[in-house]
Amino acid sequence: MESKHSDDVIGRARVQDTPELEAYYKELETLGAGALWTVANDIEPWEPRTSSVPMLWKYDDLRELVLKSSDLVTPEKAGRRVVYLVNDKRKDVSAAVGWLYTGIQVTRPGESTSAHRHKASALRFIMEGEGGYTVVDGNKVTFEVNDFVITPNSAWHEHGVAENGKTCVWQDGLDIPLVNALEANDYAVYDGKQPLIAPTNFLPLSYAGAGLLPSGHNWDKPYSPLFKYAWKDVYPALLETAKVTEDSPFDGVLMHYSNPLTGGHVMQTMGASMQLLRAGFKGKPHKHTGSFVYQCAKGSGYSIIGGHRFDWAARDIFCVPSWTTHEHHNASESEDACLFSFNDLPVIEKLGLYQESIND
Amino acid sequence: MESKHSDDVIGRARVQDTPELEAYYKELETLGAGALWTVANDIEPWEPRTSSVPMLWKYDDLRELVLKSSDLVTPEKAGRRVVYLVNDKRKDVSAAVGWLYTGIQVTRPGESTSAHRHKASALRFIMEGEGGYTVVDGNKVTFEVNDFVITPNSAWHEHGVAENGKTCVWQDGLDIPLVNALEANDYAVYDGKQPLIAPTNFLPLSYAGAGLLPSGHNWDKPYSPLFKYAWKDVYPALLETAKVTEDSPFDGVLMHYSNPLTGGHVMQTMGASMQLLRAGFKGKPHKHTGSFVYQCAKGSGYSIIGGHRFDWAARDIFCVPSWTTHEHHNASESEDACLFSFNDLPVIEKLGLYQESIND
């Protein structure tokens, strides 16, 4: 009979249980200790192992419920009026995948929240509406559909929609589960609203231009000064790049939102990308470490993730867990499809944990 | 009656449960979703929150059991003959504190293991014995008591003790729980023993010298080339520094093992320090993020951690969880005490999550 603690390969734990050993294990347990070989094979897996499952959230299913929240609770009472999306296997940490949280927030015209901040970082991808804005550390930034906006860790932030706007819906992405797991999260509320320290859109306008950087600023923050990456600039840039670029076999034309001062990720813990799948694009399968949440920004298609097919159209949200084989396909032969995604690659890369495999 | 989902402060979720809301929550649940305000106050704590408890492992209690493992199992069968130390609140992830693993390994004269590697990083602090060595990516490094040795992630490594040596005991420190949590660990066994690529102690001797760096190397690894920090050099350096340095009120004379090519931590995910508490040193309390495992290298004293006193002497191991108030005291009025420690500060710092507080 083979012990449950063995693994029949040289270089792995292969110890048979015996009465003597079992007594030994018990004695160790009383001292807050254990024998490594009883757990080694479990805690040292041959390959990366995820605890998340791939999932898709259809916006058609959720939209009505999201909007209904604005009838049910006020922003004042709810803090933020958000429906969050939770992975079936990560309910204990309120994560959509891995250590990433995502939710859908709704704000009506004329509504605005008080400011707060936390060690967790946040980002937004705009889904619906007009007249929405955010204020981050005194910088007011307006946004439109498919714009990508960041709220870095420990920055005061508040959101709202202009009186003459239309109800705004956006996707929030946060690393709350990660920062909680690292036992480092905190929270503070601002007494009222922040005073503005610059004209509206000062930072996106100053830093967005054509490889130009403004003189005389001394940006010393560990995140992008760009704050907003506007779809009206991003989509043309994707199209221009697509003209001269060969597709990645896995991702089509994949571009990363970047910090123009470093060429790196937009924030310290989360990165984000926009990719264009040309009409008829059929992606090849691969897998890599890192957790990803996608939103379809344009067009429609499907992804095969961990062996399951997920069909998506604009505004649908889905996830790809770490080390899970996935491939993306544009379902249309005439229209391109665009996928926004955010991820924990800054964490994975900085800690030396990135790897990928094209073998399934 | 107050709802379990409320928090009576402006800027926090304060929604009362109603039948209508409860129906709404159930509907959301069927779609893999939830209302953020039902969990917000829990996942966004006011202050960092740890799930570990402070613990002390007395070497007097453990030593006999550790040595006994060498009677009970062979290195071949056990993989590595290690007693690991586990936090009462972190048994699910086999961690000593936070996401850090630690264990005590024993190797007899003439024993050696086959090589393996993993995405988790490892370090060793030598407790007993003579003639011990490690081979890391083809570099053989010998070690003695109180030496600190690194085995960076994905480096092939194997250990042994010379035939004419004495049984060696050392503390292992690894980030296995973290790398598992980040869903990125892997494992591979080397077929046999590694061929040596340089004379014994080539790297420690070449890089250890007095601010000198060898010409002609092209070290491009993201960890220290120093590999070994020998006590015979470290302790005199501590003493020299102590002559000209004022004590930190919390840590006495605290010095970090560093990568001489960057001034940063020795590895990407774990840092390590040695500190000297002068005779009679009485540390002040503070707390900060990051998890720490200590081993007393010399002398004796006590630490008050989270309100509990832990008395330690040479070779005892204890832990300080994240955001847990702690203070260190040298119990002797005549002899200095030295504490080795390792931590996850590279992770905490790179992700922008470090903070400290001198208020309890």
Place this chain on the structure above:
Amino acid sequence: MESKHSDDVIGRARVQDTPELEAYYKELETLGAGALWTVANDIEPWEPRTSSVPMLWKYDDLRELVLKSSDLVTPEKAGRRVVYLVNDKRKDVSAAVGWLYTGIQVTRPGESTSAHRHKASALRFIMEGEGGYTVVDGNKVTFEVNDFVITPNSAWHEHGVAENGKTCVWQDGLDIPLVNALEANDYAVYDGKQPLIAPTNFLPLSYAGAGLLPSGHNWDKPYSPLFKYAWKDVYPALLETAKVTEDSPFDGVLMHYSNPLTGGHVMQTMGASMQLLRAGFKGKPHKHTGSFVYQCAKGSGYSIIGGHRFDWAARDIFCVPSWTTHEHHNASESEDACLFSFNDLPVIEKLGLYQESIND
């Protein structure tokens, strides 16, 4: 009588010549040595000291002569058909100011040169024409008036104008005098024309977009991948920034061409900027280290440099030597003026030599 070797201030050399000392100096000279105090005050000036004078080159004066060069010599015979601008005090090193070279190059439709490379870096600012292009390390980049293009050190490069284009004139900027002074220049000719390695404008299109960076490239060069900064993007970016930005009292709206991967200068030895002086802008005087060559890209105005007034209009070129007080004025009350400039700030900054003063 005061000695030529003295300076009547404490902390400076103040030694009187004596017959004994003069004999001593002669003895030293025979050994390839000297007494420091005989030169100290000269080689250690109280303030930075330039050997260049401010100068202006009117394009109206030069244009005809520049074009005439295309009648007088062929590109094959001349290497490059360039009229270079030389500072009255830097003729020995063929510099326009400090260690910077500049010239005006003319290329006719259908002409193209063979490729070469050198350790000196080069940049171009386009003054006239249509259909011009450069090929840098196999990347073909087309350009139009007021575009800024780089040719980094040791990159193969060649230029030309399409058959159906119009005669192109551009300003060249190089650090030839600096690299010669540092005794590091070299030169090589390419046998023929370079094969293209990517579609035309591949790099400018891939890297120019709205804070997006292309995935999958591994740019490891120490200069900007952007290669071209097109006026059609730069001028709108200036205008957008001007809307939300307060003027620098010295420079109006000053923006630096930057490497989107680092936020730093476009090349290792030369930086470049574009600045907008609003209608009616009257700059204040200041001075700083670093040498600058300007070209007016739009509008007209004047600069007071070292006490002399220089009036400029579009296409005029002028220089500001190191530590020379200067101020810029837009002469128009209705039209903005734009000044392109390039400089040696990367050198000055990396060596820790930058300083400025608003006192004249």
Place this chain on the structure above:
Amino acid sequence: MESKHSDDVIGRARVQDTPELEAYYKELETLGAGALWTVANDIEPWEPRTSSVPMLWKYDDLRELVLKSSDLVTPEKAGRRVVYLVNDKRKDVSAAVGWLYTGIQVTRPGESTSAHRHKASALRFIMEGEGGYTVVDGNKVTFEVNDFVITPNSAWHEHGVAENGKTCVWQDGLDIPLVNALEANDYAVYDGKQPLIAPTNFLPLSYAGAGLLPSGHNWDKPYSPLFKYAWKDVYPALLETAKVTEDSPFDGVLMHYSNPLTGGHVMQTMGASMQLLRAGFKGKPHKHTGSFVYQCAKGSGYSIIGGHRFDWAARDIFCVPSWTTHEHHNASESEDACLFSFNDLPVIEKLGLYQESIND
């Protein structure tokens, strides 16, 4: 007849002078301009070109004269009592080689200077004496023979010898010629002596230890905090490294003084090295960019530089100009020889100008 402005190779200027061209050149000259092809081949050499010649300064010849300076002038009158060594071809800029200055300074017991600072950086290599010290930005550092000490740019500094010491002689190395050429030098005198801000040798003791860095400092200067590299540590480190290292064919065991916080050069503009040539070492010839000044610290030997043999023994100083072929030989078959050197490699490397060749 071939024009002096031509070079008979494709890709080089090969224009024949004609009366028409000569008239054209004159017209250009009146406008502060010239035709590039008349100077192109001269300012764009095929290979790096130095204006320095190799030279050796025998300490036996100089020592008496150096000491005599202390009879001839006081430190108060001379500023600093220094005999400087000047290259036969660089007298115009007071350089020993390239843009590097070197001199020999003498200070008697009980003497000390007032403090000053300058944008030029300085370093010292101690040749004779006891009780010498320097004070750099309030940090007093004592030194002994063969110690290497830095005085970074813009740091206040003063030197002296203790009352009970012995006359000290040291070599100064500065980048005065470079900083003058870059038109950025300045000078200021301190009113009196600096107050000390830390115990003697605080920085060398705190940062020198065995890969340890002190906690709690926030060193933000662009140069090494180590300030002194003591021979009593450097020579043993060289010997230890020599045990495990293969010789460079050109330089034996070559080690760089480094900044322990960056792994880079000790200062922004000058680097320094110590190398050990084993008994009987015979170096191979090579050449590279960068200028070097050597001092023999131990033993004797000879170097062949630019085809000339220079025999050196302890305390002799010699130079190797840029791109000049050189080889080093230990003349002894029983004793090792050590060469200290300093250089402008930080400049050459940061500007992308380093290259080497093993072909002569």
